[in-house]
Amino acid sequence: MGKQYISTAIVGDAHKSDILDVCVSKKYTVTCSADGSLKLWSNSSSDRPLETEVFVDKFGLHHVSLFETSDFLLIGTVSFSGKFYLYKMGDQLAAVDDIPAELKNEKCSFWALKFMKDLEEDNNVLAITTAAGETQIYNLQGETLTYSATTSSTDTSFATSVDLDPTFKRMAVGHQNGNVYIYDLEYLKPLYEFQSYGLKKATSSSSLSTVRCVRFSPGGTLLAVARDSGAYGTIFLYDVKYGEVIGTLTNASHSSNVGIGGFAHNSWCMSVSFNEDGTLLASGGLDDTIRVWSTSTRTKEASLVVSKSDVDDEALSHTNQLDHATCCALSFIPKGLVAGEGDNDGLVIVGFDRVIRWFREAGGV
Amino acid sequence: MDTRVITISPELSSIIPIMTTSITEILFPSLDPEINLKFACYLKVLRLLFDQISSMPNSFVSKRQIYYRDVTLFKKQAVINQCIDDIASSFGVSTETLGVVAAQKGLIYANLQYYYKDKFVSLEKKEGITLLPLISLESRHDDFRFVSSCPEEIIIVEKESVFSKLCKEHAHENKILITAKGFPDRLTKRFLYHLTQHYPEAKVVALVDSDVYGLMILKEYKYTAAIKITEFPKLPITVKNEFARKTTSRLDEVGYMHPCWYVSPCSRLQYGGTFLFDSANRLGHLDITYRDFNNMKSFLRTLLEFEDVSSDNEMKKVVRELQIGMFFFKKREMD
Numbered sequence: 001m002g003k004q005y006i007s008t009a010i011v012g013d014a015h016k017s018d019i020l021d022v023c024v025s026k027k028y029t030v031t032c033s034a035d036g037s038l039k040l041w042s043n044s045s046s047d048r049p050l051e052t053e054v055f056v057d058k059f060g061l062h063h064v065s066l067f068e069t070s071d072f073l074l075i076g077t078v079s080f081s082g083k084f085y086l087y088k089m090g091d092q093l094a095a096v097d098d099i100p101a102e103l104k105n106e107k108c109s110f111w112a113l114k115f116m117k118d119l120e121e122d123n124n125v126l127a128i129t130t131a132a133g134e135t136q137i138y139n140l141q142g143e144t145l146t147y148s149a150t151t152s153s154t155d156t157s158f159a160t161s162v163d164l165d166p167t168f169k170r171m172a173v174g175h176q177n178g179n180v181y182i183y184d185l186e187y188l189k190p191l192y193e194f195q196s197y198g199l200k201k202a203t204s205s206s207s208l209s210t211v212r213c214v215r216f217s218p219g220g221t222l223l224a225v226a227r228d229s230g231a232y233g234t235i236f237l238y239d240v241k242y243g244e245v246i247g248t249l250t251n252a253s254h255s256s257n258v259g260i261g262g263f264a265h266n267s268w269c270m271s272v273s274f275n276e277d278g279t280l281l282a283s284g285g286l287d288d289t290i291r292v293w294s295t296s297t298r299t300k301e302a303s304l305v306v307s308k309s310d311v312d313d314e315a316l317s318h319t320n321q322l323d324h325a326t327c328c329a330l331s332f333i334p335k336g337l338v339a340g341e342g343d344n345d346g347l348v349i350v351g352f353d354r355v356i357r358w359f360r361e362a363g364g365v
Numbered sequence: 366m367d368t369r370v371i372t373i374s375p376e377l378s379s380i381i382p383i384m385t386t387s388i389t390e391i392l393f394p395s396l397d398p399e400i401n402l403k404f405a406c407y408l409k410v411l412r413l414l415f416d417q418i419s420s421m422p423n424s425f426v427s428k429r430q431i432y433y434r435d436v437t438l439f440k441k442q443a444v445i446n447q448c449i450d451d452i453a454s455s456f457g458v459s460t461e462t463l464g465v466v467a468a469q470k471g472l473i474y475a476n477l478q479y480y481y482k483d484k485f486v487s488l489e490k491k492e493g494i495t496l497l498p499l500i501s502l503e504s505r506h507d508d509f510r511f512v513s514s515c516p517e518e519i520i521i522v523e524k525e526s527v528f529s530k531l532c533k534e535h536a537h538e539n540k541i542l543i544t545a546k547g548f549p550d551r552l553t554k555r556f557l558y559h560l561t562q563h564y565p566e567a568k569v570v571a572l573v574d575s576d577v578y579g580l581m582i583l584k585e586y587k588y589t590a591a592i593k594i595t596e597f598p599k600l601p602i603t604v605k606n607e608f609a610r611k612t613t614s615r616l617d618e619v620g621y622m623h624p625c626w627y628v629s630p631c632s633r634l635q636y637g638g639t640f641l642f643d644s645a646n647r648l649g650h651l652d653i654t655y656r657d658f659n660n661m662k663s664f665l666r667t668l669l670e671f672e673d674v675s676s677d678n679e680m681k682k683v684v685r686e687l688q689i690g691m692f693f694f695k696k697r698e699m700d
Contacts, residue, residue, distance in 0.1 A: 059669065080665060081666065210693075268693075
């Protein structure tokens, strides 16, 4: 427990419904919500004013991914209707209608997506998963997407999460049944399969180990996987090169003594994020706790309890348990991104209480 | 003749009565075996109905019973339903005039005394769970006269197992429990409609699973306009206009115009759970399947289209429950 994080900004009532995903670019923090809108919050000022917003789909949006160049910012998002939408933020936010027919296919229910910026700048990729368990790959040149390939996985379980690594050209896909596959991005050949060793129900087909989030470390050597373990949340670290489990991130509590496995969160862990240099991993769960782990020692560096009482929001007078859940998605913010907030890592957290919270590591100003 | 029926509000008078008829022609004998079979069905049903009416006037038979009279011929219940509806509309009478009623599917647990068409009906909790009393699907508001005091709460339950459990819990409270054992039939909806109209102060709550079928059942009770009424303007609870679907008025045999509406069984119904994240529920979550996911997606579309027309807070709850179920890939049953 070496680090301390302090709150830097809070925007309450940021959306009309649950905020389900967040991404950070140089200039903007982008949030998407079940109310169907995308919002861009400016990083340039410490009170994070709303720069612009767009209403995308009344079904609600659940995933967002960014692709940033020096000229513009592409924002990809997916709605509960299974549709993919592309927006471009230059001087102003505009929809990009020219997307390939494969991405407009109404029969395909798209789910999670991820842009990858190639290190040599010529092989940019969009990966997007479907409810049927497939993952489609698109090449991106300028702002034009072209269809490239689809994974030929036999796993038809819902593909819940995807991430791409530009260093070794790898793709990781997590499934509802707990399986994670690492693919070679060029040939879409599955290299490794990581199964959940955890709880299995003998009497029903129900999975107790749904994959919630997969993330490569910067540099691509590690893969972090957030999985359910019954009602709890676990985080596994895998070695990408050799396909081995390195270990789990475990909260030191009585629950680590139960013999089944160590838990990282007392409820489902919905999101994990590496910091810029890969030394830290932040995880957030429905237990309203954010934990920051050292990836080398696999111990907890900091623990942030985010409670609803942080914000004074009259609209939050619901009765549902989930309405109080403060973390659905989180992201590390690169050092020095927000002027005047020091040279330490920052964190942004969004949740079902419709609040966006920013934190940074204490000191370093 | 009831003069109130022809009192037409100004907005209605603009609606021109349109008589729409669709004719099905069946020629016998035919070279098409399908048509011959259909002819045999109509003939058989006519015979059965005639026997029913002539041998026991004023008695009723259910469509299900008719079906069981010749299963090999009818093959499917749907064939019978179509036959009877066609015959009734050809004669220009209601199916009840033919002595046919829908079989009772719904169950009720209540202390309830009322007069229905001047006949006294008494339901007692000490007699246990009973089938919903038979009423005409074309009952009018004035056909009922409720004697018992207004219940605290009317609880609609999706499943019979949960219903039986709740009956034990609420045995000594002034609450009415109703279940249609899954998707509600017309009788249950009609009965609920009249019950809630006569007890405008009673709170009405639905308890359904947090899955796509549970939420569809909730919609069926709360939003689906399926109750045909002819007395809209003078109801104790004015059904929110948006929830009512107006239809073209109908001219009857003696030239009176009957305006009619379709309304939902109970627009003030509240969504009482179970929710996906409900700490009181001891059952765990179940995975949704690909099929569930697609059903949820299309049901979400239906709801959102409906929400454009009329939005209420309960609808937002249902939409959110669907979104959350899809987001977490989970569903949950009532415990």
